[in-house]
Amino acid sequence: MRIGEVARRAGVTTKAVRYYESLGLIAPDRLANGYRDYDEHDVRLIGEIRALNRLGIPVERTRPFLDCLTAGRAHADDCPASLAGYREAIDDLSRRIAELTARRAALTAQLRDAAYRNSTACQGETMSDLSVLPAGLPVPEDDGAARHLPGLRLPALELPDTSGGALRLGEPVEGRTVLYVYPLTGRPDADLPQGWEAIPGARGCTAEACDFRDHHQELAEAGAARVFGLSSQDTDYQREVVERLRLPFAMLSDPALELAGALGLPTFEAGGRTLFRRLTLIVRGGVIEHVFHPVFPPDRHARQVLDWLRANPVRPIRKSR
Structure with missing residues (x-):
């Protein structure tokens, strides 16, 4: 042929x-x-x-x-x-894989060093890109997805926290607990999901964490016995955020979105994942007392919570004679 x-x-x-x-x-x-x-x-x-x-x-x-x-x-x-x-x-192939793995590790280290070197993690007057909200972000609308929450008791869930322990959500404690729920926190060496800034209420998790950090003492003085952030990111990821942003409170991890399933919390899809929509729960005695939803702008949300706490102080229980 x-x-x-x-x-x-x-x-x-x-x-x-x-x-x-x-x-x-x-x-x-x-x-x-x-x-x-x-x-x-x-x-x-x-x-x-x-x-x-x-x-x-x-x-x-x-x-x-x-x-x-x-x-x-x-x-x-x-x-x-x-x-x-x-x-x-x-x-x-084994030699090539070893060489490529070593090269990848070196590039990853270079990326991390460069990204973190140029990130000030919202310290002082100069902030990193993640903590500065760009102009023109879409404002989330109140669609009523959280109106059913006030009066509900937190479920008996045990979620890992960044302090190395676990928190039992349903256990009543003395004083108010501020639990702010957020989609995901970005990192300097990782990209946010595609189209992130176009999703109403998605951008701003780092800015929100910084605001709660900067007003943590005032929140405590206004009656917040505990402050926690919660997302579906794993504990190791959140621990890096706590350390980088120097947060004075722990973060909770709920990768299976158990709290969303138990309470019917609103979620959305991005980057092939289901994420929490941003909201904040004020909890007293294990019961949801107040809900902030939608949350905007996130970089001033801690001050919104602070204003509410000051306007709604916990009244001491008078003992009958």
Whole structure:
């Protein structure tokens, strides 16, 4: 058969066939007129070269497999030399993987160093990009998704926190608890989900955390015995946020969104994940006393909570005589 036909049947280009021939991997007969004459064995050899190359074995190293077929074996890897060829290819891949893994780790470290070096984590007057809200963010509307929450008791959930322990949500404690729920906190070395700023109420988790940090003492003086942030991010991720932003309170992790399921909290989809929508619960005696939803702007939300606490002080219980 002619070169065009053998190339078509083997699924390669005529240029590839000529290359294999130049390496001596195939040796078609010559007709009296000088044309190459390929047969079924050549089709088989070329197909084997193609298959092995797809596995990562260079064309130049396929000779032991082709020799095995030429020797009459049913499979190209029925010979000891073929098995040695597999091992050699695996060793090459292992070396490349190790080199690429080391290079990836070095690049990751460089990215982290550069990103964190240029991030001031909302310290002082100069803030990082994550803590500064861009102009023109869409304002979330009150769709009534949280109106059912006041008066509900927190479920008996135990969620891990960044202090190394776990918090039992349903247990009543003395004083008020401020629990602000947020979608996810960004990090300097990681991108936010695509289209994040176009989702009403999504952007601003770092700015919100900074605002609660900066007014933590005032919140305590106004009657907030405890302040917690809660998201679906894992505890290790949140621990980095607590340390980087120097938060004086712990973060709770709810990766399975159990609290959303138990209370019917609103959620949304972004980046292939289901996330909490931003809201804040004021809890007293294990019962939700007040809800802030929607929350906007998040970088001034702690002051909104502070104003509410001051306007609604806890009245001491008078003992009857």
